[in-house]
Structures are given as C-alpha cells and as structure tokens.
Amino acid sequence: MLTVCLRYATDRMEAEDILQDAFIKVYRNISQFKFEGSFEGWIRRIVVNTALKYCQKKKMKFDEVKPESNQAGGLEPSAYNHLSEAELMKLIHQLPDGYKLVFNLHIIEGYSHEEIAEMLNIKDSTSRSQLVKARRYLQNEILKMQKSIAV
Amino acid sequence: MTDQMFDDFVKGKLEHYDSGAPMHVWERIREKEKDDRKGFFFFRRFLLAGILLLTLTGIGYFTAKQMKKTDSANADQQLPAPSTASQHNPTNDPNQQNNPVAHNGTPVSNAATATNSSTVNDQHTAVIPTTNNNNESTVHNTESDLTTNTVRTNEPVSSKNKIINKRLFNRTSKQKPGKQINQQSAKDDLAANNDPSVTNQQTQPQYKRLDLATALIKFAAGNLHPASIPYNVKQPGCPTVNGPRRNDLYIEVYGSPDYTLRTFTSTSLYDNYVNERRTVENNRNGFSAGVRIAKNIGEKVLIKGGVNYSQINERLHLINYNEKQLTQVITIRTVIRAPGDTLFIRDTTYFEQTGTRYRTTYNRYRFIDIPVIFSYEFGNPEILSFSVNAGPVFNITSFYKGSVLDTAYSPVQISTSKGNGPNNWRSNIGVGVFASFSIYKPVGNNLQLFAEPYFRYNLRPVTQSSNFVVQRYSVSGMQLGLRYNFHNGRQRYR
Numbered sequence: 260m261l262t263v264c265l266r267y268a269t270d271r272m273e274a275e276d277i278l279q280d281a282f283i284k285v286y287r288n289i290s291q292f293k294f295e296g297s298f299e300g301w302i303r304r305i306v307v308n309t310a311l312k313y314c315q316k317k318k319m320k321f322d323e324v325k326p327e328s329n330q331a332g333g334l335e336p337s338a339y340n341h342l343s344e345a346e347l348m349k350l351i352h353q354l355p356d357g358y359k360l361v362f363n364l365h366i367i368e369g370y371s372h373e374e375i376a377e378m379l380n381i382k383d384s385t386s387r388s389q390l391v392k393a394r395r396y397l398q399n400e401i402l403k404m405q406k407s408i409a410v
Numbered sequence: 411m412t413d414q415m416f417d418d419f420v421k422g423k424l425e426h427y428d429s430g431a432p433m434h435v436w437e438r439i440r441e442k443e444k445d446d447r448k449g450f451f452f453f454r455r456f457l458l459a460g461i462l463l464l465t466l467t468g469i470g471y472f473t474a475k476q477m478k479k480t481d482s483a484n485a486d487q488q489l490p491a492p493s494t495a496s497q498h499n500p501t502n503d504p505n506q507q508n509n510p511v512a513h514n515g516t517p518v519s520n521a522a523t524a525t526n527s528s529t530v531n532d533q534h535t536a537v538i539p540t541t542n543n544n545n546e547s548t549v550h551n552t553e554s555d556l557t558t559n560t561v562r563t564n565e566p567v568s569s570k571n572k573i574i575n576k577r578l579f580n581r582t583s584k585q586k587p588g589k590q591i592n593q594q595s596a597k598d599d600l601a602a603n604n605d606p607s608v609t610n611q612q613t614q615p616q617y618k619r620l621d622l623a624t625a626l627i628k629f630a631a632g633n634l635h636p637a638s639i640p641y642n643v644k645q646p647g648c649p650t651v652n653g654p655r656r657n658d659l660y661i662e663v664y665g666s667p668d669y670t671l672r673t674f675t676s677t678s679l680y681d682n683y684v685n686e687r688r689t690v691e692n693n694r695n696g697f698s699a700g701v702r703i704a705k706n707i708g709e710k711v712l713i714k715g716g717v718n719y720s721q722i723n724e725r726l727h728l729i730n731y732n733e734k735q736l737t738q739v740i741t742i743r744t745v746i747r748a749p750g751d752t753l754f755i756r757d758t759t760y761f762e763q764t765g766t767r768y769r770t771t772y773n774r775y776r777f778i779d780i781p782v783i784f785s786y787e788f789g790n791p792e793i794l795s796f797s798v799n800a801g802p803v804f805n806i807t808s809f810y811k812g813s814v815l816d817t818a819y820s821p822v823q824i825s826t827s828k829g830n831g832p833n834n835w836r837s838n839i840g841v842g843v844f845a846s847f848s849i850y851k852p853v854g855n856n857l858q859l860f861a862e863p864y865f866r867y868n869l870r871p872v873t874q875s876s877n878f879v880v881q882r883y884s885v886s887g888m889q890l891g892l893r894y895n896f897h898n899g900r901q902r903y904r
Contacts, residue, residue, distance in 0.1 A: 261431040266424070275435050282439045308678070315681045339419055344427045347420065366417050367424055380682050394413060397420075 260306050266351060266363050267310035269317075281309040307368055311378060314360060342401065350400050358393035361386050475708070657897055660704040662714070664862070664891025668696040670722045675871075675880040680817075684879060687815050687832075691773075693725040698887060702781065714783040718803070722883060724773040726813055726821060733767035736760060771821060773812025775872070775883070780804045781844055795850045803842040803866060810835055810872075830876040842868040850893065862889040 260281070264274035284305050292301055351359060360379065364370045365386070370378070372386040379386070672694060674684045702716025738760050745753040781803045789795035813821035814833050826837040846864030853859050864887060871882040 260428075261435065262424075262428050275431075275438070278431060278435055279439050279442060283442055286443050312678060312681070315678070315685070342423075344423050347423050348427070351424075366420055369421075377679065380679055394416060398416065 260302065262348070263303060263306050264310055265348065266367070267307075267314060267360070273313065277310050277313050278306065281306040284309065303368075307364070311360075314356065315379075317356075339401065342404075346404070350397055350404075353400065354393055354396060357389050358396060361389040362393040362397075365390050656706050656709050658704075658706045658712075659896045660712075660893050661896070662702050662704055662716070662860070662891055662893045663700075664860070664889040665699040666697060666862075666864070666887040666889040668698055668720065668722070668885050668887035670694040670696055671884045671886070673882045673884070675882070676878060680879055683815075683817055683819075686819055690728055690815060691724055691726050694722060696720060696722040696775075696885070698885070698889075700781070702783075704785065704893070710787050712785040712787065712797070714781070714785055714799070714801075716781060718779045718781050720777045720779070720885060722775040722777075722885070724775070724812065726769075726771040726773060726815070728767075728769040728815075728821060730767045730769070733765055735763045735765065737763065769821070771813045773810070773814070773824070775808070775810045775812075777808045777839065778806045779842070780806060783844060783846075785848070787850075789850075791850070792852060797848045797850070799844070799846045799848060799862070799864075801844055803844045805839045805842065805868075808835075808837055808839050808872070828874065830874070830878065832873065832877060832879050832881075834874045834877065835872045836870070836874055839868050839872055840870040842866050846889070856895045858893040858895070860889075860891055860893055862891075863887070864889055 261274060261278050264277040264281070265271065268274035268277055281302075285302055288305075292298065351362065354362060361375060364375050364378070365372065372383045372390075375381075375386045376383045674687070676684055698718060698720035700716055700718035702714045702718075704712045704714040706712045738758065741757040741759070743755040743757070745755060747753060781801065783799045783801035785797045785799040787795055787797040808826075810824040810826070813823055816822045816832055822831070822833045824833045824835055826835055828834065844864065844866045846862045848860050848862040850858045850860045866885045868883060868885075871877075871880045873879060873881045
C-alpha cells in the first residue's frame with residue numbers, strides 16, 4: 260500500500276503520512292467492511308481516497324505540458340523489456356500533478372473517466388486529455404532513457 | 411506499441427508492485443491509533459465526570475434550598491419567643507433561663523406536662539388518623555422532655571423519621587437555653603390552649619405559638635413535610651434570617667464586539683470549492699447589541715429575556731488575473747471642403763485590454779433573536795458578583811446582503827429564496843445555544859457594570875437544508891453593558 264501512496268505523494272514522507280491516515284480510517288471503519296469483494300481492494304480504495312484528499316489540499320492544477328515530440332507512439336515493445344518497476348515509478352513520479360493523478364486513477368486503479376471527473380471535480384474531457392498527454396510524456400521519457408542507454 | 415498495450419504494460423508492472431512499508435510506519439500507525447483511543451476515553455471520562463458533577467450540584471442545590479426553607483421557617487417561629495417566655499414563665503429568672511433542666515423541673519412546667527399529655531395525644535390523632543401509639547408516645551415524650559428523649563424513645567418509628575428527629579434534635583440542642591425555654595413555654599401554651607379553664611383573652615395571642623408547637627410535634631414525629639407547616643413561611647416579603655427576600659427586576663443593555671467562527675460541511679467532491687471559499691471569503695468580525703429584562707426566580711437564580719441584534723461582517727475578495735476589457739473609441743473629424751460643404755467623418759475602433767481585476771464585496775449577515783437565559787449568581791453583589799448563564803436563543807429573522815462564490819467560482823448574490831445553490835440561505839436559522847459568564851461591578855445604588863464573555867452555537871446552518879455545502883456560524887464575543895435594578899432591595903445571595 261505504501262507504493263500506492265508513493266504514486267500519489269510528492270515524496271516518501273507524504274506517502275507515509277497518507278498511509279498512516281488511511282490505516283487509521285481502516286481501523287476505525289473495519290466494521291463497515293461487509294466481506295463482499297476483496298479486503299485488499301477495500302483497503303486500496305480507502306488508501307486512494309485518502310491520497311486524493313491530500314492532493315486536493317494542495318490545490319492541484321491540471322496544467323498542460325507540451326510534449327517535446329510525438330515520435331514515441333511507435334516505440335517497439337522490446338524497448339520496455341528492460342524497464343524495471345522502480346524506474347517506472349520514478350518516471351510516473353516525474354509527471355505533473357494532474358497527469359499523474361489521472362494516469363494512476365485510470366490506468367492502474369481502473370477508474371473510468373466519468374468517475375475520475377466526479378472525484379476530482381473536473382470535466383470528462385479534461386481527464387481524457389490529461390491521460391493522453393501523460394501517456395505521451397511517459398513514452399517520450401522512456402524513449403529518452405532508451406537512447407541514453409544506447410549511447 | 412499501441413496505447414492499450416502500453417497501458418497494460420504499466421498496469422501489469424505496477425498494479426501489484428509493493429516495495430513494503432518500513433516498520434516505523436506501522437509503529438506510527440499503532441501509536442496514533444492508541445492516542446486516538448486515549449483521547450476518546452479521556453473525553454468520555456470528562457463527560458461522565460461533568461454529568462456527575464452537574465447531578466451532584468443539582469441535588470446539593472435543591473437540598474440546600476430545602477434546608478434553608480426549613481431553617482427560615484424555624485427562625486420565623488422562634489422570633490416572638492423572648493416576650494412569650496417572659497409572659498408565661500413564672501420563674502423568669504435569667505439564671506433559670508440558662509439552665510433548662512432547672513426550668514423543666516419547676517412545679518409549673520411539670521403540672522403543664524402532666525395535664526396535657528393526654529390532650530395532645532387526642533389532638534394528634536385527630537389531625538393524622540393513621541398515627542399509631544408509637545407516635546403518640548413520641549409526642550408524649552416530646553412533651554415531657556423534647557431535647558433529651560425524642561430520639562431515644564422513638565425506636566419503632568421508620569428510619570426516615572429518625573433522621574428528621576435527629577435534625578430537630580441537633581437544632582434544638584444547638585439553640586440557646588433561652589430558646590429552649592421558649593419551646594417549653596410553647597408547649598405550655600399548647601396545654602393552656604386546650605385547657606378549658608384558660609380564658610379566651612389568654613388563648614388568642616397564644617394561638618400562633620400553639621399552631622407552631624403542633625407543627626413542631628408533627629415534624630418531630632416525621633408526619634409533616636416542612637413546606638406544609640401551617641405557619642405561613644411563604645408569605646411574600648416575609649423577612650428571613652438573612653434579611654429581606656430578593657425581589658429584583660433588572661434591565662440590561664449591552665453591546666459586544668464579536669468574532670465569528672464559520673464551518674463548512676460538504677462531501678469530499680466539493681473540497682476544492684470549499685477551499686476556494688475559505689481563501690476568498692475572510693475577515694469575519696461583527697458586533698451584537700441588545701436589551702433584556704432579568705427577574706430573579708430564586709435567591710441566586712434569574713431568568714433573562716430580551717431582544718438581541720447581531721451582525722456578521724465578511725469580505726469577499728476576488729482577484730482575476732486575466733480580466734479582459736473591451737473599449738470602443740469613436741473619433742469624429744470635420745472636414746470643410748472647397749465648395750464650402752462640411753464633411754463629418756466618424757471612425758469607430760475597439761481595443762481590448764487584459765489586466766488584473768480586484769473585486770471586493772463586503773457582506774453583511776444580520777440576525778434578530780430572542781434569548782431566554784437562565785442565570786446563576788454568586789459572589790458579593792456589593793463588591794463584585796459573578797454569574798453563569800446558559801439558555802436557548804430563538805431566531806426571529808435573518809437577512810443578508812452580499813455575495814458568495816458559486817461552483818463556477820463567480821460571485822452570486824445571497825438570497826433567501828428556495829434553492830440548493832450556495833447562495834440560497836435561510837430567512838430564519840432557528841434555535842441556538844447560548845452560554846456565558848458574567849462579572850458585575852456596582853457603580854451606584856441600582857446600577858451595575860458588567861462584562862460577559864459569551865459563546866453562541868447555532869444548531870441550524872445558514873444555508874438551506876437542500877444545499878450541498880452546509881455553512882454554519884458560531885459567534886463568540888464580549889458583552890459589555892449596564893444593568894439597572896428597578897427594586898432597591900438588599901440582596902442576600904452572597
């Protein structure tokens with residue numbers, strides 16, 4: 260669960276704070292768990308909601324960052340083979356706040372754009388565009404990384 | 411690689427990726443959880459202690475009040491004693507007064523006791539038919555030796571009666587010898603009243619004492635509630651041992667600078683909106699003023715009612731860094747040509763300016779209320795007195811002027827019309843709870859200055875019930891004012 264928090268937090272300290280708050284909530288509301296669905300999923304949802312509250316406190320902005328190039332779309336699948344989880348985490352961490360949130364919520368947690376829009380109080384279209392840009396950004400970064408390894 | 415493949419790749423890599431939380435994180439969670447529980451129990455303990463304290467204070471207060479009533483009744487009954495003693499005690503020697511035993515031993519007293527024992531029993535049975543022989547014997551003993559034998563000879567009587575008897579015993583044993591003589595003389599009078607040989611002229615002034623004696627006997631037997639003593643101790647204006655009864659009527663006029671606490675309650679969906687409002691709406695202060703009448707309903711308890719006006723001031727400060735302003739410029743030129751005709755040329759141009767716009771709105775929220783306050787006073791009213799006050803505050807009407815942000819972060823006028831927008835507020839916020847502590851300083855015979863820090867919590871929010879954001883105001887302040895007493899009676903609640 261700390262990894263989930265790390266994906267949303269700006270640093271490790273904040274991730275630990277989020278985890279602490281989330282688990283306090285879990286302890287307090289354990290009676291509300293109805294044994295329907297997985298327990299891990301229930302905890303994960305609480306952790307994600309707590310992380311979102313932290314993000315909202317920071318007055319997150321959905322800025323638009325112009326990608327340097329759009330050539331990453333055709334990257335070969337083999338280019339990702341050597342990418343470790345830690346490196347991927349690092350890259351996600353570098354994403355701007357808005358990109359990071361939407362990317363995490365949609366790709367990893369599996370929320371739809373409508374749900375994300377409601378959770379973050381934004382429009383569906385904003386969520387979609389942020390995701391596309393986040394994906395491009397990541398792909399570009401991976402490409403850059405591959406180039407530097409090749410050199 | 412397509413986008414879908416990329417997404418699947420990232421999800422596959424990170425969905426179950428776990429770096430593991432270090433031990434100190436779990437330690438922190440455990441500590442925090444323990445602290446929270448401690449806090450809860452601590453609060454609950456305080457709550458229980460508070461309830462217990464309030465209950466005990468209430469019981470103590472009412473018991474003390476009851477005892478005071480009984481004491482004042484006894485004091486009233488004993489007021490005419492010295493003259494009576496001098497009238498009816500044939501051995502009115504000061505030496506004998508200081509020695510009640512010697513007094514009881516005089517032939518006159520014994521004669522009265524001997525002749526009266528059966529008479530009193532008869533009378534007692536007539537008043538309370540259910541009393542048994544034990545009580546009768548008590549009366550008899552009381553007649554013969556009130557101060558020494560009452561408790562000892564009353565064994566078959568219930569424990570409650572014993573307690574009452576003990577109280578009486580304690581009181582009588584604390585009395586001065588002269589007063590004991592009066593008790594005895596009262597009993598002598600009782601006997602005399604029932605003796606047909608005594609003339610009416612002698613009986614008439616003795617009637618009150620006789621009544622008192624009967625009441626005392628019944629009280630000693632445990633058959634009489636102190637409040638139902640026939641001697642009218644509840645007569646208005648009847649002086650008590652502490653002086654005249656309190657009969658105060660005050661008018662209080664006050665004003666107060668206020669500080670307002672605002673709370674928002676909403677779902678997490680509106681956190682951004684609430685945060686924005688917290689940022690742009692600030693500078694809350696206000697004032698209140700009012701007048702109220704206070705009337706005592708006990709020696710230390712007052713009830714207050716009046717009218718209170720309060721106003722909350724708030725500032726809405728908006729900054730738009732991208733304000734666009736469109737300006738139209740019309741230029742008219744006059745050209746006089748050679749043939750002599752005049753030509754007017756009108757040029758119209760527009761230009762747009764972009765700049766920062768500062769927009770400030772001063773909001774005013776006004777409330778008119780009727781407070782009903784119960785007050786408990788203590789201290790020395792001639793030097794400095796205090797009171798603890800609490801009670802409900804009923805809102806009569808609320809009206810507002812100003813703007814608040816809507817969900818699009820643009821200002822909208824506050825209105826009291828129905829709706830679920832953040833600007834739809836109530837025209838009546840209902841009941842609030844008021845609590846305060848007052849300090850009174852006398853500045854004249856009838857005039858007192860007072861300072862009263864207070865807190866008011868409104869049970870209902872200002873926003874309407876259908877609103878997605880619940881906005882509530884609680885007010886604290888320091889009331890400063892004057893209190894005028896219409897009655898200049900000496901207060902005796904210190």
